[in-house]
Amino acid sequence: MSKFVRSSSVCLCILALGLAMGALAHAQTPAAAAAPTATPSPLPATTKELATAVAQAPTTADLAKGDPGGTITGTVNDVPVTNPKVGLTLGDTANQVGQNKIAINFVWTLVTGFLVMFMQAGFALVEAGLCRVKNANHTYMMNFVVYGCGLFAYWLLGFAIQMGGAAGNGNLGGLQSLSSEHTMSLFHKTWGLFGGAGMFLSGHPYDVGVMVIFLFEMVFMDTALTIVTGACAERWKFLAFAVSSVIMGAITYPLYGNWAWGGGWLSQLGTNVGLGHGYCDFAGSGVVHAVGGITALAVSMIVGPRIGKFNRDGSSNPIIGHDISAVMIGCFILAFGWFGFNPGSTLGASAAGNLRIGTIAVDTMLAGCTGTFGALLFMWMKNGKVDASMSGNGLLAGLVAITAPSGFVSTVGAAIIGVVAGVLVCLSCSFIENVMKVDDPVGAISVHGTCGLWGVLSVGLLADGTSNYGGSWNGVAGSVTGLFYGDPSQLVAQLVGISTLIGFVFTLSFLINLCIELFVGQRVSVETEVAGLDIPEMGQLGYPEFVFRPEPESMQQAEAAYGVTSSVFAS
C-alpha cells in the first residue's frame, strides 16, 4: 500500500508541476516589441567622407605612444584597400563588413566545435567509471580510438554523403561547392537522398567555409559513435568495435544526417507535403543522440548481456562501476561541452537571428538542471537513496532531450523537457533491462535513444514560434511552431522523423552489425570476458599497480559456470 501511495505521489507531483509550468507558459505572453523610434535618414556615405575619416585616423606616431584604453586601436586604417591609388572606397568598407560577419561566424562555429570535441573526454570518463576495473583500459581505449575511426571514415565518405548537397548556408559564406545532392522523384515531388560532394575534402570542396562545417559536423558524428561503446562495454571485441565504428561513421550516421540537415527528404517534408517546417532537429537529439542510442540498442542485442548480469529466472544483478568520481567529472565535462553542442548549432553569432545563442545556452543549462532533479528525486522516492550514477544520467538525459528543441523553445519549455527526460531515463533503464533483457552497462540506450526520441517529439509539442533564423527554416517561411502553440502539422513531421529513426536506422544498424557478427564476431571469448578485457585485448591493465578486490559471489558463481576463474583479482 505504501508503495502504491509513493508511486501515486510521484505521479501527482509530476502532473501538478507540469500543469503549473503549462499555466506559467501560457501566462507569459511575450511583450510586444516596442516600435522603433523614427531616426533621420543617414546621409549617404561618400568617398570624400571616407577620405576625411582616413585623414582623421590615428597616425603611426600616435600608435607608437601605446593605447592602454583601446580607444585608437581598430580604426578605418585597418580596413584593407583594394586600390591604394584610389584610397578607401565604400566597396572596401562593405567588403570588410561582409568578411567580419563570416569571420565572426567561423570563429563561433570552430570554437563551439572544439568544445564538442572535448566531450569525448567526458564520455570516456563516464563510460569507464561505470564499468568494472578489469575493463577500464579497454573502455577508455574504445572512446579514444572512436575519434580516429569516425574522423577517418567521415573524411573518406561520410561528410560527402551527409553534407554533399548542403549548399546555401549564408552564415558560412554559402558553401556553394557542396551542391551535389542525389535525389529521386516520388509522388510528383523531388526528395533528397544523399550528397556526393566533399570526399577527401578535395576538389571544389577544398574551401574555407567547407572546412569549418566539416569540423563542426564531424565532432557531432563522433558523439553518436561513442554512444555505442558505452552500451556494449565489457564484452565487445575491439576489432568488431573498430569495424563497426568506421561503417557507422561512413554510412549510417551520415545518411540520416543528410535527410535531416543536408537538404534531404526529412527536411523537405514542409515544402513538399506541407508538414510544418519539415523535420526540425536544431542540434541533434535525433540525428546524433537517437541514432547513437538506437544503434547501441541494435548492437547490444547482438552482442548479448554480460556474464552474470541476468540470473536463470531472468532477474538482473547490478554490476557496479569502479569509479563514481570519473562518472561525475565526466558528466560535468559533457555539460560544459554541450554549450558548444547547442548554441554552436546556429553556425554563427552574427546575423540571421543568431543572437539567440544566449537563449539556447540558458535552455540547455535549465534542461540539464531539471533533468538532474527529475532523476534524482525519482530515485530518491523510489529507493530511499540518492543514486549518483542515475543522477548523472538524469543530467545527460535533460541535455540530450533539449538538443533538438533548444533553438525553438522558451526557458519554461526547456525546464519541462528536462524534467520529463530525467524521469523517463529512469523508467527506460528499468524497462530495457528488466523487460527486454538487454544489458546496457552505462544506460546509453535510455539516455541517448529514449531521451533523444523525446527531444525530437518535444519540438513538435513545445516550439513556441518566437525564433527567427533569417525568416524561414527548411525553406518554409516563419518560425518553427509546435502543437501547443498552434501547428499540429509540425508534430507529424517530428513523428515521421521518429519513425525513420526507429524503423530505418535501427534496421540498418542491426543488419550491418549482424554482418559484422557473421564475419568478425562481435563478442570476446568467455575466458577474456571473465579475466577482464584489459590484458587479453589491450595487453595491459588500466590500473596495473592496484590490487583488486574479488568480485561479488554471484558474479564468481556465474563465471565459474563456464569453467573459468578470473586471474586479475586477489584470491
Added chain:
Amino acid sequence: MAANKSQGSYYTLFLVAATVLCAGLYDISSGIGILLLILGALGMVASLLGMLKIKSLEGRTALKPGPGFMKLIGAGVCALGWLITLYGMHLTPSVGGRLVLALVGISVSLFGIIVVLPAAFNKNAVWKA
C-alpha cells in the same frame, strides 16, 4: 585468443582498402577511378574473409546460436512500420490522418524491437544456460 597480430593486419587491410575504394568513388568518371574502385572492393572482401578465417581463434563465447530467421523477421517488422508511416503521408492529406498513420507505423516498428527481437535473442540467451 583475444587480440593478435592477424587482427591488426586484417584491420589495416580493411582501412587501406576502404581508402582505395573511396578514392575510386571520388574519381569514378576516369579509368584510374574504376580501377581503384575494383581494387578497393577486392581489398575489403579480402579483409572480411581474413577476419572470418581468424574468427574461430577467439574461442568459445558466451553467446549461443539463436533463431536467425526470427531475428530477420523482427528487423523486417521494424522496417515495415517505417514504410507504413511513409505511405501514410501520401495516403491522406489531412493532418489528423497522417498523425494516426505515423503512430501506427511507430507502434509496428516498436513491436518488432520490443517484442519480436528480444524473443528471438532471449530464446537461447546467455543467462538461460
